[in-house]
Structure formats: C-alpha cells, structure tokens
Amino acid sequence: MAIKTLEVTLNPLVMEAGWFQDPATGQWYYIDEEGRRYIYAAGYIYPMMQWETAPKVVNVSHSDTLRILVSFKYSGPAKTCKLRGCIGNLSLWNIFDEVLWQWSPSFTIPESTTPTTRTSQVDIPITTAIAAGKSYSIYTKLEDGISFTEGLTGSVAFKDAVFVVSAEPTFSDFVITNYQKV
Amino acid sequence: MGFWTDITSIEAPQKATEGQVVNVRVTVKNIYSQSLWVVVTGYVDGSEFPQPLAEIPGGGSYTFDFYFYMPARDISLQFWSYIWLVYPDQPGYWQVDDYRTASVPLEVTVAFSEFKITDYIKV
Numbered sequence: 001m002a003i004k005t006l007e008v009t010l011n012p013l014v015m016e017a018g019w020f021q022d023p024a025t026g027q028w029y030y031i032d033e034e035g036r037r038y039i040y041a042a043g044y045i046y047p048m049m050q051w052e053t054a055p056k057v058v059n060v061s062h063s064d065t066l067r068i069l070v071s072f073k074y075s076g077p078a079k080t081c082k083l084r085g086c087i088g089n090l091s092l093w094n095i096f097d098e099v100l101w102q103w104s105p106s107f108t109i110p111e112s113t114t115p116t117t118r119t120s121q122v123d124i125p126i127t128t129a130i131a132a133g134k135s136y137s138i139y140t141k142l143e144d145g146i147s148f149t150e151g152l153t154g155s156v157a158f159k160d161a162v163f164v165v166s167a168e169p170t171f172s173d174f175v176i177t178n179y180q181k182v
Numbered sequence: 183m184g185f186w187t188d189i190t191s192i193e194a195p196q197k198a199t200e201g202q203v204v205n206v207r208v209t210v211k212n213i214y215s216q217s218l219w220v221v222v223t224g225y226v227d228g229s230e231f232p233q234p235l236a237e238i239p240g241g242g243s244y245t246f247d248f249y250f251y252m253p254a255r256d257i258s259l260q261f262w263s264y265i266w267l268v269y270p271d272q273p274g275y276w277q278v279d280d281y282r283t284a285s286v287p288l289e290v291t292v293a294f295s296e297f298k299i300t301d302y303i304k305v
Contacts, residue, residue, distance in 0.1 A: 058302055058303065058304055059304070060304050064304050064305075065304070065305050066302060066303075066304060066305075067302065067303050067304075067305045068299055068301075068302045069299070069300045069301045069302065069303075070297065070298065070299050070300060071296070071297075071298060071300050072294055072295065072296055072297035072298070073293075073294065073295045073296045074292075074293070074294055074295075075290065075291070075292070075293045076290050076291060076292035076293060077290050077292070079292065111290065112290075113200070113254045113255070113288065113290055114254065115293065115295060117296075119300070123305065138299070138302060139299075140299060141297075142294070142297070146294070149294070151295075151296070151297055151298075152294040152295055152297055153294045153297055154297055155297055155298055155299045156298075158299060158302075161302060162302075
C-alpha cells in the first residue's frame with residue numbers, strides 16, 4: 001500500500017485513496033476509494049466529520065422530542081432504508097460522539113432515473129442521557145444497506161444545535177438593581 | 183421463422199446504463215436451399231438502424247451488427263429480415279420475411295447527493 005505525505009487539506013475531491021500523514025503533527029489519516037475520511041488512533045480508524053456552526057439553537061427539555069428534517073437527491077432503483085438522527089458531542093479528531101440517537105421508521109425511496117430531491121425526517125426523544133444545561137450537536141445519515149458518505153448519504157455535523165434546558169426551576173444572576181426612598 | 187429466413191437470435195445486453203453503447207447482434211439463417219441476399223432492418227425506439235446487406239449461402243447463417251446509445255428509458259428492439267426476390271421477366275424486389283423483437287431494460291445506478299439537514303425543531 002502506498003503511503004503519501006499529507007500536503008493539502010483533507011478534501012476528498014482532490015485526494016486519492018490511501019494513507020496520509022500530516023508532517024506537522026505526525027497524525028495518520030486514511031481516505032477510502034469513495035472519499036470517506038478516517039483518522040487513525042490506537043490501532044483503529046474512525047470516520048471524520050465536517051463540522052459547521054449550527055444555524056440556530058433549539059432549546060429542548062427532557063421528555064421533549066427533537067425532529068430533524070433532511071433533504072437529499074437520489075437516482076436509482078427503489079430503495080428501502082432508515083434515517084438515523086444523532087445528538088452528541090464534538091470529540092477528539094472531529095469524531096462525532098453519539099449520545100442519543102434514533103431511527104426513523106423504514107421508508108422507501110421511489111425509483112428514479114434522474115437525481116430527484118427527496119425529504120425525510122427523524123424524531124429523537126430527549127432523555128436524561130443528555131445533561132441539562134449543556135449544548136449538543138446533531139447530525140443524520142441514511143442507514144440499512146447504505147454506507148455513510150458525508151454530503152451524499154449523511155449530513156455534516158451542526159455544532160451546538162441543541163441546548164438542554166433544565167426542567168427544574170432555576171434561579172441565577174440575582175442582584176439588587178436599585179434601592180430608593182418611597 | 184419466415185419462409186426463406188429465420189432470425190435465430192438477437193444478442194443484446196440484459197441491461198444497459200444511460201449513455202452506454204449497446205451492441206446488438208442479429209443472426210439470420212438462410213433456410214432456403216440456395217444462396218440469398220438478405221438485408222436486416224431494425225428499429226430502436228422508433229428510429230431505424232442502418233440496413234446491412236449480406237449474401238447468405240443456402241443453409242448458412244450470418245450475423246448483422248448494430249449499436250445504439252442507451253437513453254434514460256427501457257428500449258424495445260424490432261428487426262425484420264428481407265430477401266431479394268427476382269422472378270423471370272419481372273423486376274427484383276425486397277420481400278419482408280421474418281420478424282423478431284427484443285428489449286433492453288435501463289439499468290439504473292444508485293446515486294445519492296446533496297444530503298443536508300434542512301431544519302430541526304422541537305415537536
């Protein structure tokens with residue numbers, strides 16, 4: 001297997017498949033034949049994700065449900081799959097650490113000979129697995145016989161898209177703002 | 183089977199992807215005892231193929247080659263064999279003889295793109 005030196009950004013559109021090493025950090029990366037990017041650590045490779053700042057923050061409480069809506073283009077024979085929605089954290093090396101996840105019911109993408117825009121959605125019940133008072137990130141991907149390729153079968157990760165509001169009454173920032181004779 | 187000829191086979195791929203060159207081979211057998219001039223005409227999705235001509239000896243076979251570019255839909259193929267007939271004191275003419283059809287279904291490849299989160303809301 002050819003080993004190459006990492007000289008450009010990890011853009012799958014311009015890089016060949018293979019192993020790459022960042023000369024500055026010595027970190028090893030792997031890009032497969034379909035452009036998926038992985039990072040090597042302790043004998044394993046982990047899929048890397050692209051992170052974007054969330055376009056908005058949705059406040060949720062435990063027992064709420066977060067609905068994530070997606071769109072994608074598809075051409076091919078009719079295909080049955082599920083949408084997996086994940087809530088989690090940005091972990092080391094851009095890995096998405098999934099804390100809460102849920103699958104949509106199975107659905108069938110109709111056959112299409114030309115790329116056709118499809119939509120889907122997944123509901124994730126908010127449980128105490130995610131802590132109140134913290135922000136979390138989200139991403140989604142298609143599953144059931146569909147491999148993950150960012151931007152093709154899965155989304156980029158939205159950083160800090162969800163804030164878990166405490167269900168308990170919470171007071172803070174108590175100060176005297178004024179005092180006067182009345 | 184016709185009276186003079188038999189289109190014994192139409193060889194075409196079982197499936198083809200859009201834009202693929204589809205090669206089609208049509209084999210005609212001369213079932214007459216003497217040599218015949220045979221032309222094969224064909225239509226792909228309503229458009230006529232070129233009309234190749236061959237002299238086939240009595241009892242022999244000849245394979246005619248055609249091709250087309252696969253459109254974004256299933257294709258029906260139709261072929262006719264014609265023979266050149268000449269009777270005494272009459273002008274020769276092409277006589278339609280045998281007919282055979284085939285189909286080439288479109289092979290649709292799987293492609294995903296532009297996957298993105300469009301919104302997320304509390305429900």
